[in-house]
Amino acid sequence: MKKLILLSGFLIIMLNVFAEKPQNTAIPDSTELTGLWTLVTVENINPDGSKTLPYGISPKGLLVFDKSGNYAIQILKTSRPKVAAGDKNKATPEENAALVQGNNSHFGSFKVNKASKTITFHVEDAFYPNWEGTIQERTYTLSNSELKYVVTNTTNGGNITAVVIWKRKI
Structure with missing residues (x-):
């Protein structure tokens, strides 16, 4: 029930964000990605070739691509500690x-x-503020x-590359 409430809240926020933006009608070739995607894995590849799972073995995540060229991504580590005080x-x-x-x-607009x-993400706002206002290009299959x-400009900085896999939900 808690997951359903959190997911519903996230979707309501994203719908409000998208509703306030002017629709981008010049989005070529984006229809194959339109819809909801759930996160399968995020794997970081370090400069020495070693690999890590920054969000754990079974990360949680939701990626939304809409028909107007807007997107929203939410990725959460498998297990995060509760705040003992009950107040963030x-x-x-x-x-x-x-x-x-x-x-x-992060969220913003995208082109394929x-x-x-x-996929080119035009990042409007992000949990990691260094990405705000940037253009992030990803090669995809x-x-x-x-x-x-593949993410070549990760939030970890340096020469770390991330491979991110999503599964179509809708």
């Missing part, structure tokens, strides 16, 4: 660090280029109901 404003530094490192979310197999893309 009273979280300890350790609790805050775990919450920040266990979350990645089928020829070059790229789409196979049946699986979307896989």
Whole structure:
């Protein structure tokens, strides 16, 4: 029930965000991605070739692409600590660090280029403010109901690359 309430709240917020934006009618080739996607995995590849799972073995996430060229992404680490005080404003530094490192979310507009197999995210707002106002390009593959893309400019900085896999929900 708690997950349903959180998901419903997230969707209501995203609908309000999209409703306030002017619709982008010049979005080519985006229909194959339109809909809801659930997160399968995020795998970071370090410069030495080693791999890590920054959001755990079974991360939670939702990706929304709408017909007007808007998107929203929410990624959460598998397990995040509860805030002992029951008030996020009273979280300890350790609790805050775990919450920040266990979350990645952003929204804005997107374009798909089928020829070059790229998705271009125009990030409007983001949990990681360094991404706000930036353009993030991802190479992607789409196979049946699986979307896989590569992030070369990760929130971890440096030369870390992330491979993100989503499964079509709707």
